[in-house]
Amino acid sequence: MKNTRLLFLVGVTAISTIMAMLMLLNTPERFSPNNEQIGEYLVTSFSEDSVEEIRIKDSENEVALRKNGSDWVVANRQDYPIDNPGEVQQLLRSLAQFKIGLEVPAEPEHHAQIGLLAPGNKEEAEAYQEERKKAGETNPGDPRGLHISVTAKGGKPLVDLILGEEFGEIASRAPRGFVVRSSASHPGIWKALGTLNRSTGDAESQSTDKRRGQLSNPASWLSYKFVEIEKIKSITLSAPNDEEFKGWTVNRTDENGDFSTGDLKDDEEMDTAGTGSFKTLFNKLRFEDVLDSAEAEKKKDPAKSRQAVITTFDGFTYTFELSPVKEEEKAESDTGAPPPPSSNYIGTVKVEANLLAERIKSEGETPEDAANAEKLFQAKRENLEYKLELEKVFANRVYEFANFSVSSLDKGRDEIVKKKEEPEENAAPNAAGTKPRATAVSPPVAIPPRPSATTPPIPVPTPKEGDEQ
16 A cells, blocks of 8 residues: 555656656746846737828827828828838838837836826926926926837727837947837837837938928828929919909910010010029929818918919919918017018919810921821820829819918019110219210321341343253
């Protein structure tokens, strides 16, 4: 009986030992009780195709990027197309590459101290800044972080991070990363290793017209594609709500000619200083932002609105409705000068075209010349039709334009037409107010002709008979 119990105990011990060894072998390596996840990806792996929406918010701005079919649009800018889809892909890949470097044991009351308050916690942020000022800090920073959330179709959260302070900016000295607060996967506060471009655009685009700005700013993502007006034939400017403004029309007969109003009086002439910019007007027009219609109505000043109708030699007609932004009531400066006027305009554009249906034939053209000219005409027409379809889509939105892009057009008639300068009958008076005295000029001295330096030929006598040669 005793032997049976002994064998049973030995067997149980052996089995327990084997099970313990198996458990130890299958247990992952632990770096420390608080950092067992070091080296793991902070964000659970996901497919870029599964992403439906990205939201980026800071203390001032918020952008919502949304998938519209196969394209990305700025949802809170009337679904306007983004400038570079590659930047969305780069953002998602950067987030997916974040790795856990160190756990930060912090409670919610510590979030302000490490710059991880949510962007919406304005009151808590201001209270913290006041505390820091009382403690002697002159200009405490905003303790709110950058909130980035990524959701899949159906609203499933894929990424939910608040990015705080960046560390390791010198790559050769330490790993780079952010202090982050995660809510979706691996909840907690971590020092995450990884990099993230916090603005749109790339290093090479600093000297180009690509948009650059903070990730949270919707305008930083908007596409630059817009109407391109070329070969202007005529411009008409009117003021529907301003009776004091005298409208005008200028036109020209060819693409390289100068503009004229066509109604000049005898004592008037065109002022090329005012019309010189018309030749390239709006050919590279850019906008600052895309506005909600209701928001635009509140911001603009309809009393100073302008309508500009521009036609081109290609048959396009662009109709702009433009209004300056209402001037804010600002106190005069210490010098007594009035406040500067509002800088921007709010406007819409409508695009139409009346394209030639048939080619105008030239006299005396051969069948071969006619065939080549017809192919060229059809190709040009197809390009213009394609351009028309692309530019028609811009008619459904309201834009905000910078002052410099519109001010060259918003001119009164007296800024493009001037009085003729009277020709002066007599010489202009000198600085003392008297006419300049005639200057005596001596007649040129006559120089006698020089004798020729050529030596006259020496006469040679004719040889006589009998003389030796």
